[in-house]
Amino acid sequence: MEQKVEEEAESLDPYFTFGIIADIQYADIEDGQNYTKTKMRYYRNSLQLLQSAIKEWKKEVCCPSFVIQLGDIIDGFNSQHKTSTISLKKVLAEIGKIKVPFHHVWGNHEFYNFNRLFLTNSELNTTYLEDKTMQASTRGGVSSPGHVDPQQFYAYHFSPFSKFRFILIDAYDVSILGRDLHCTKYKESLQLLRKKNPNENLNSPTGLAERQFVQFNGGFSWEQLNWLQRVLTFSDENKEKVVAVGHLPVHPDATDPVCLAWNYKDALTILQSHKCVVCYLAGHDHDGGYCLDSYGIHHVTLEGIIETPPDMNAFATVYVYDDRMVLHGRGSVSSRIMHYRKDSTV
Numbered sequence: 001m002e003q004k005v006e007e008e009a010e011s012l013d014p015y016f017t018f019g020i021i022a023d024i025q026y027a028d029i030e031d032g033q034n035y036t037k038t039k040m041r042y043y044r045n046s047l048q049l050l051q052s053a054i055k056e057w058k059k060e061v062c063c064p065s066f067v068i069q070l071g072d073i074i075d076g077f078n079s080q081h082k083t084s085t086i087s088l089k090k091v092l093a094e095i096g097k098i099k100v101p102f103h104h105v106w107g108n109h110e111f112y113n114f115n116r117l118f119l120t121n122s123e124l125n126t127t128y129l130e131d132k133t134m135q136a137s138t139r140g141g142v143s144s145p146g147h148v149d150p151q152q153f154y155a156y157h158f159s160p161f162s163k164f165r166f167i168l169i170d171a172y173d174v175s176i177l178g179r180d181l182h183c184t185k186y187k188e189s190l191q192l193l194r195k196k197n198p199n200e201n202l203n204s205p206t207g208l209a210e211r212q213f214v215q216f217n218g219g220f221s222w223e224q225l226n227w228l229q230r231v232l233t234f235s236d237e238n239k240e241k242v243v244a245v246g247h248l249p250v251h252p253d254a255t256d257p258v259c260l261a262w263n264y265k266d267a268l269t270i271l272q273s274h275k276c277v278v279c280y281l282a283g284h285d286h287d288g289g290y291c292l293d294s295y296g297i298h299h300v301t302l303e304g305i306i307e308t309p310p311d312m313n314a315f316a317t318v319y320v321y322d323d324r325m326v327l328h329g330r331g332s333v334s335s336r337i338m339h340y341r342k343d344s345t346v
């Protein structure tokens with residue numbers, strides 16, 4: 001497969017290419033195990049792996065047009081060590097060494113370190129890269145970038161090439177992470193989480209029928225889902241191909257169920273009801289995952305940098321063509337050829 005992917009990627013000129021990387025979770029602390037003690041986490045080395053991914057992307061014949069950082073850029077331990085700002089600066093300095101735009105997704109570790117107001121005013125808010133041409137018709141109710149209300153959600157879309165659109169969605173819109181304790185969304189999220197998870201430790205999935213209802217996950221508000229509907233309707237009508245992106249996976253066959261978004265079914269139903277959608281990219285589950293759903297949408301959950309041993313790596317370059325995307329994985333990321341669904345628009 002590896003050789004075929006490289007041959008595929010080099011044989012034709014792609015429309016454009018882009019990089020993907022997930023769960024860097026940098027912290028200047030000793031290596032340690034994950035909560036369940038099944039995997040090592042290499043907190044310092046994650047910065048080196050980011051560096052080598054950037055070197056590789058810079059060396060590519062066709063330099064990526066942009067990179068999507070799928071969330072959890074620094075680890076929650078930074079908060080305890082009071083190193084959140086310095087660690088973020090270090091990671092962003094590395095990212096600054098490649099002159100292509102990074103689109104940043106927000107994951108649970110962003111909220112362990114920062115609140116929404118901080119994130120909104122930080123370099124991790126990349127809504128300035130959004131496509132403004134259809135803003136008025138789709139963004140309804142959401143303030144313009146720079147004045148984003150932290151009570152709202154962090155979601156936007158952009159079109160890097162004619163007839164292709166990427167939509168970043170906010171899987172912590174409904175969540176108790178990052179929200180002010182007094183706001184309605186926090187109170188409603190806590191109420192929902194407590195209803196679904198009777199454990200004293202709300203991070204524990206023990207005994208749950210719906211294992212995704214843990215504190216380290218979140219979900220999508222109806223306001224955001226309606227916005228998503230409107231963007232996808234535009235893309236259908238405009239005969240575009242859409243790649244949706246979020247920190248949390250939305251298909252149970254592409255992840256350990258404990259990593260799914262709370263109301264993943266609502267998001268999935270919407271994505272599947274629009275023939276423009278060809279792919280969904282996520283992070284969060286460090287083991288990674290993949291499935292092609294019954295509607296022909298490719299669900300890629302990218303392996304996490306944080307649990308990737310120092311002598312390996314985990315990132316990818318995606319080559320986009322008229323009939324397929326070729327994902328060239330590095331290290332623990334499998335390469336794959338992802339043909340578009342037959343009914344997708346041309």
Ligand SMILES: Nc1ccn([C@@H]2O[C@H](COP(=O)(O)OP(=O)(O)OC[C@H](O)CO)[C@@H](O)[C@H]2O)c(=O)n1
Nearest residue numbers: 034035108109201203204205216259284285286287
């Ligand atoms: N069974 C569990 C699992 C975790 N916790 C606590 O929840 C917080 C978040 O966990 P963490 O593993 O750090 O989250 P990641 O986003 O890095 O990884 C998500 C998936 O696990 C990856 O596969 C943390 O405070 C844990 O201690 C818990 O209490 N009980």
